[in-house]
Amino acid sequence: MRYAIFSDTHANIEALEAVLGAIDERGADTLICLGDTVGYGAEPNACCDLVRERAEVTILGNHDAAVAGRMDYSYYYDAAREALDLHAKMITPENKAWLESLPYSAQGAGDVLFCHGSPVRFEDFEYIVSVEQAEACIPIWERLGKVTLIGHSHLCRAFAISRERGHEVVTTEFPIRPGFRYVISVGSVGQPRDQDPRASFTIYDTDAETFEFVRVPYDVERAARRIFEMPGLADAFGARLLAGV
Numbered sequence: 001m002r003y004a005i006f007s008d009t010h011a012n013i014e015a016l017e018a019v020l021g022a023i024d025e026r027g028a029d030t031l032i033c034l035g036d037t038v039g040y041g042a043e044p045n046a047c048c049d050l051v052r053e054r055a056e057v058t059i060l061g062n063h064d065a066a067v068a069g070r071m072d073y074s075y076y077y078d079a080a081r082e083a084l085d086l087h088a089k090m091i092t093p094e095n096k097a098w099l100e101s102l103p104y105s106a107q108g109a110g111d112v113l114f115c116h117g118s119p120v121r122f123e124d125f126e127y128i129v130s131v132e133q134a135e136a137c138i139p140i141w142e143r144l145g146k147v148t149l150i151g152h153s154h155l156c157r158a159f160a161i162s163r164e165r166g167h168e169v170v171t172t173e174f175p176i177r178p179g180f181r182y183v184i185s186v187g188s189v190g191q192p193r194d195q196d197p198r199a200s201f202t203i204y205d206t207d208a209e210t211f212e213f214v215r216v217p218y219d220v221e222r223a224a225r226r227i228f229e230m231p232g233l234a235d236a237f238g239a240r241l242l243a244g245v
Contacts, residue, residue, distance in 0.1 A: 001109045002027065005186050006201040007034035007116070007151025009051065010063070011041030011087065012190025012241070014226075015199040016050055018218035019189050023201060026214070032108070034151035034186060035061025035116040038099070039080070040237045041190055042226035044087045048095040060102035061116045061151065062125040067091055068099035079234035086232040110206025113145030117152040119183070127153045134159035134166040134183050144181040147204060147211070154188035156200055156213045176209040184211065190223075191237075197244035 004023040009016045023031065033055040038044040044067070051058055066073040066084045073084055091099070104122035105115040113119060118126035120136055128134050128150060137144060141163055158169035160180040169182075176182060187200025198215040205211075224238035 001206040002029045003032055003108065003112070003204045003206070004028035004030070004201060005032045005034060005114070005149050005204060006189050007186050008036040008061070008154050008188035008190060009033075009041075009047050010036055010039050010188070010190035011044040011047050012199075012223050013041075013043040013046045013050070014219045014223040015190045015216075016047050018216045019199050019201045020050070020054055022214065022216045026203065028203065030057075030108075031055045032114055032149070033058040034114060034149060035059045035102070036063045036151060037061070038067045038084075038087045038091070039063030040083055040227075040233075041223070042230045042233065044090055045092055045095055047190075048091070048098065052095075052098055057106050057108070057114065058102055059106060059114050059116050059151075060099075060104055064099045064102060068096060068102075070100065079236060083233055083237065107145070111146040112204070112206065113148040115148070115150055117150060119144060119148050119150070125152060128159070128183055128185060129153045129155055129157055131159060131166045131168055134161055134168075137161055137181070137183055138163065138166070141181055144183070147176060147182045147184065149202070149204070150183065150185050151188070153185050154191055154193040155185055156187040156194060157185040158211070159183045172213045174211055176211060182211070187213065191240060192244045193240075195244050197241060
């Protein structure tokens with residue numbers, strides 16, 4: 001099975017279209033979305049429509065849960081909360097029903113687990129961006145997939161976890177080695193935060209047991225301009241796209 005996995009589109013249709021085009025060029029058996037299709041950006045419905053059409057499995061993200069009325073987001077900072085309020089008003093009934101139906105996790109072929117944040121407690125949407133946070137998964141080592149794929153942080157990070165400790169994998173392509181569980185954060189389609197504005201997606205081949213991070217250029221200026229021109233969205237969201245932060 002050759003999986004293409006992406007996450008955190010955040011209503012950025014330009015980035016999503018570029019990523020799906022790159023996936024088509026590379027080829028994949030199954031497309032998986034790890035959530036947060038909405039929030040921050042200017043095109044929540046267009047992105048929901050396209051993810052619904054293309055992804056075989058979509059996981060619930062925290063922004064999806066907020067727009068669908070499945071979580072309290074009153075504690076979010078003002079600009080993020082206002083964007084979610086706006087998207088909740090914009091979203092079509094069909095897309096809201098879809099967001100309401102999304103699962104917190106899913107199992108895939110080849111002993112793969114998909115979720116949005118940390119697999120320790122799916123509904124808490126905790127980050128994993130450090131070895132210490134990855135090692136919090138050691139108590140649930142048996143419940144992890146051979147590969148657990150997550151989003152949420154908007155960062156490309158990979159960790160190999162033994163029963164005793166975790167290790168960061170610092171490369172864009174690597175084999176899955178026996179004796180470890182891997183927890184991999186796949187980056188963000190629509191709002192990367194690693195000083196690289198290019199959209200991110202990943203490829204995992206369960207037969208070859210190889211993993212790859214892929215970056216895709218897209219029309220960042222156009223996506224930012226859509227945000228600048230939309231009342232109710234903070235200009236900072238567009239500026240972040242341009243800087244990749």
